[in-house]
Amino acid sequence: MLCAVYRSPKRADTYLYLAHPADFSVLPETLAKSFGKPQHVMTIALTEQRTLARLSVSELKEHLKDPGFYLQIPPPPENLLKKELAK
Numbered sequence: 001m002l003c004a005v006y007r008s009p010k011r012a013d014t015y016l017y018l019a020h021p022a023d024f025s026v027l028p029e030t031l032a033k034s035f036g037k038p039q040h041v042m043t044i045a046l047t048e049q050r051t052l053a054r055l056s057v058s059e060l061k062e063h064l065k066d067p068g069f070y071l072q073i074p075p076p077p078e079n080l081l082k083k084e085l086a087k
Contacts, residue, residue, distance in 0.1 A: 001046045001061060006038035013074040015041070019064045026068030035071075 002020035016035060018024070020043050024032065044050065046057050054072055055063075063070035 001064075002043055003046050003060065003064065004043045005041045007041050008035045009039055010034065010036035011073070015072040017060060017064065017070040017072065018068070023068070031071065 004018050004020040004022045006016045006018070006022070008014040008016070011034070014035070016027075016038060018026070022038075024038070027035075046061060048057060050057055052060060055070075060070055
């Protein structure tokens with residue numbers, strides 16, 4: 001299975017994964033608007049040998065089946081004040 005990866009021009013470190021060839025009609029309208037015009041980054045083969053940063057290949061394949069896409073957003077920033085107060 002091939003997967004196309006797109007970067008958002010509006011949101012830093014935000015990526016959209018779609019089955020290749022990409023069908024943007026599966027995206028909810030609000031997501032499509034807030035994501036902006038997708039910028040193609042790469043197309044990858046989803047094999048069991050491949051490792052991904054935030055989820056497994058099998059999890060990504062499930063997302064590509066239903067709901068038809070995977071949106072990768074950056075983790076929230078660490079609250080350093082809260083961390084220090086907890087000490």
